[in-house]
Amino acid sequence: MIIGKDTTIAENVMITNIDxxxxxxxxxxxxxxxxxxxxxxxxxCFIGFGAVIQAGTILGNHCIVGSNSVVRGLFPDxxxxxxxxxxxxxxxxxxxxxxxxxNPDGTFIEN
Numbered sequence: 001m002i003i004g005k006d007t008t009i010a011e012n013v014m015i016t017n018i019d020x021x022x023x024x025x026x027x028x029x030x031x032x033x034x035x036x037x038x039x040x041x042x043x044x045c046f047i048g049f050g051a052v053i054q055a056g057t058i059l060g061n062h063c064i065v066g067s068n069s070v071v072r073g074l075f076p077d078x079x080x081x082x083x084x085x086x087x088x089x090x091x092x093x094x095x096x097x098x099x100x101x102x103n104p105d106g107t108f109i110e111n
Contacts, residue, residue, distance in 0.1 A: 004043030004061065015039065015053040042077065062092070076106060 001017045009015075017039040021032040037056035041047070045059055048067035053059070058074045059081075065071055066082035075081055078092035080099070087104035101109045 001038075002040045004041055004045065006043055007041055007045040007047070009047045010049040010051075010067070012050045013047050013053070014051075015041070015047075017055050019055045079106060 001015065003009075003015075017037055019035040019037060020029045021035055022029050024032055035055070039053065039055055039057050041053065041059045042061035042063060044061055045063045045065070047053065047065045048069065050068040051065045052070045053065070054070065054072040057071050059065070059071070060075055060077035060079070062078050063075055064080045065086070066080070068084065069082050069086040070084040071081060071086040075088065076091070078094075079088045079102075080090040081087065082089055088102050088106040090099045091102050091106055091108065092098075093100045093108060103109060
């Protein structure tokens with residue numbers, strides 16, 4: 001697990017790089033193999049109160065994660081991520097130099 005410099009992590013946040021296998025129906029999940037995945041949080045991020053960063057998540061630089069969000073996946077630099085499951089709601093538009101609303105996939109909403 002990698003956490004970039006100047007990242008702020010609020011209280012009650014859980015960050016993991018481990019999942020449990022669950023494919024064997026007759027075997028309790030805790031008796032199945034662990035799956036270790038790379039989890040990275042970029043520099044200058046803010047992780048809000050109670051957020052869960054799941055195994056294999058990659059957050060770019062300067063990402064803001066809303067309180068109580070459940071985050072899994074790949075998120076680019078300069079985005080605001082909220083919800084459960086988490087989705088991108090804003091990204092910094094480098095061309096216009098403003099934070100713009102986005103579709104859940106991170107593409108900018110045309111105005």
